[in-house]
Amino acid sequence: MEAAKASPRREELLEAAYRYVLDHGLGDLSLRPLAAAVGSSPRVLLYLFGSKDGLVRALLIRARADERELLRQTPTGDLTEAAGLIWDWLAAPAHRAVLTLWVEAYARSLIEPDGPWAGFARDSVREWLALLASAQPPGDRDTEGGAARRTAVLAVLRGALLDLLATGDTARTTAAVRHQLAALAGSAPLRRP
Known part of the structure; x- marks a missing residue:
């Protein structure tokens, strides 16, 4: 039907x-x-x-509509600043339920790649990388180094989010995110070996 x-x-x-x-x-x-x-x-x-x-x-x-609302509020031109604002949203206690739902759907789409979950994780990664790309300066956006930086930022945010949801330790995870974002902002362009 x-x-x-x-x-x-x-x-x-x-x-x-x-x-x-x-x-x-x-x-x-x-x-x-x-x-x-x-x-x-x-x-x-x-x-x-x-x-x-x-x-x-x-x-x-x-559920994705709530994520997209965040995307519309993210500034452009500074990946580190945008990632910091995204983390603030992710770490807010008011968003725990939607983020727990997101983690459940993400995991189910990996375990059960068919059915209603199909493509959820892949589409989520694509959407978040597009958001982070829009926060980068135009000259950095389309470079290999720019793609690597936004992928690293996404990995930091996702890893810290899982930790936060598991432990509820906002102070520790926020400190770790800020530390990693500062390190990524100061990193030299990535080169192939």
């Missing part, structure tokens, strides 16, 4: 389902408890989203 076209009711239920999965995760998502929590029925959810996989895909797209 194909998902119904966008409608106010679909959007309303998508937002309610998104709030639900922020609290409960996607891993063991069951339509009955979800439908009860959002004031609907499994049948209506299946009609509006086509299938449970269709609903999960819609929820993953919705």
Whole structure:
């Protein structure tokens, strides 16, 4: 069955389902408890989203909207400054639920590369690298060294995020991120051996 076209009711239920999965995760998502929590029925959810996989895909797209909002607020021209602002957003306690959901979806897309998770990790990497590229000066953006710097920044942010979500230690992870960003900002251009 194909998902119904966008409608106010679909959007309303998508937002309610998104709030639900922020609290409960996607891993063991069951339509009955979800439908009860959002004031609907499994049948209506299946009609509006086509299938449970269709609903999960819609929820993953919705989660990405929060990330894209961050992307729109990131300054351009200074990769280190942009990465620092991104880290501040990632480290904010108010964003833990969406980031935990992101980690779950990222991992599931690696473990279960088919189905609703398909491509989530790859697309996420591509989106974040594009964001970081837009924060670089135009002359650095299209160089091998520029690509290596934004990849290194992404690795620092992702690694620190996983650590933060596991430990809750904002001070330590923030200090580590700031240290690494300063080191990357002062690094010489990368050369091939």
